[in-house]
Amino acid sequence: MDRQQRIIQMFNDISPTYDRLNRILSFGIDQRWRRNACQAALQNHGRPVRHLVDVATGTGDLILCWREAGRATGTPIQQVTGVDPAQGMLELARRKVKNARFIEAPATSLPLEDEAADMVSISYGIRNVLDVDGALREFHRVLEPGGHLLILEFMSPARPGLVDRIGRFYMSRLLPKVGAFISRDPEAYSYLPESIQGFLTSQALVEKLEAAGFEMVQVKDDTFGISTRFVARRPPRD
Numbered sequence: 001m002d003r004q005q006r007i008i009q010m011f012n013d014i015s016p017t018y019d020r021l022n023r024i025l026s027f028g029i030d031q032r033w034r035r036n037a038c039q040a041a042l043q044n045h046g047r048p049v050r051h052l053v054d055v056a057t058g059t060g061d062l063i064l065c066w067r068e069a070g071r072a073t074g075t076p077i078q079q080v081t082g083v084d085p086a087q088g089m090l091e092l093a094r095r096k097v098k099n100a101r102f103i104e105a106p107a108t109s110l111p112l113e114d115e116a117a118d119m120v121s122i123s124y125g126i127r128n129v130l131d132v133d134g135a136l137r138e139f140h141r142v143l144e145p146g147g148h149l150l151i152l153e154f155m156s157p158a159r160p161g162l163v164d165r166i167g168r169f170y171m172s173r174l175l176p177k178v179g180a181f182i183s184r185d186p187e188a189y190s191y192l193p194e195s196i197q198g199f200l201t202s203q204a205l206v207e208k209l210e211a212a213g214f215e216m217v218q219v220k221d222d223t224f225g226i227s228t229r230f231v232a233r234r235p236p237r238d
């Protein structure tokens with residue numbers, strides 16, 4: 001099994017406890033990050049969403065937030081597709097999220113036509129994709145010109161300060177213990193802090209987005225930069 005396959009297998013293994021642990025480990029703040037990010041993306045989009053594609057959808061939490069944000073901003077969201085390579089996560093998503101179709105696939109190879117979507121999102125997923133450039137190219141391909149991309153992620157800090165050090169202590173010492181206890185999978189919850197430390201800074205991701213053909217609309221840190229939101233747009237046709 002290669003490294004990417006091992007990551008996907010790990011998400012399959014922890015899928016039964018994933019939702020409960022997410023709420024406990026982030027004290028529920030993650031739901032607010034998701035909701036605010038969806039609202040910001042919809043406000044920038046400024047029109048009904050024809051087809052939303054949520055990549056690395058996991059158990060489908062972000063899709064529920066998209067719908068809530070759609071109601072809050074009066075923006076209808078018509079067709080919804082969730083994509084994830086972990087079958088265990090998708091089974092839970094299918095039970096939890098109605099009126100959406102779910103497809104098993106990695107971010108780097110979306111089984112969708114060119115320009116099939118006008119909104120693409122990925123929350124806390126891009127960090128697990130080893131070929132980030134390949135995934136961003138794929139998001140650009142499936143988005144129609146003028147369509148938006150929303151990324152939420154725990155980025156690696158550019159200049160670690162006091163808050164980062166506290167955050168890192170929580171992530172590297174406390175979180176793996178609580179996560180291992182509840183999920184009974186110690187490896188999975190030591191992977192989380194490691195994957196954040198090894199990931200890109202916000203600036204590096206912006207450079208990759210621009211290289212893939214996106215224009216940046218918004219980069220915003222939430223809760224002292226623990227989570228960062230990126231809204232980008234595939235430039236419209238002239």
Ligand SMILES: C[S@@+](CC[C@H](N)C(=O)[O-])C[C@H]1O[C@@H](n2cnc3c(N)ncnc32)[C@H](O)[C@@H]1O
Pocket residue numbers: 004007008011012055056057058059060061062083084085086089105106107108122123124125128129130
């Ligand atoms: C931390 S979970 C996030 C799930 C969900 N988006 C959320 O916000 O709760 C990361 C997800 O990324 C998926 N994943 C792992 N490798 C991937 C890849 N190469 N392409 C797409 N998704 C991947 C995992 O299966 C998992 O469901």
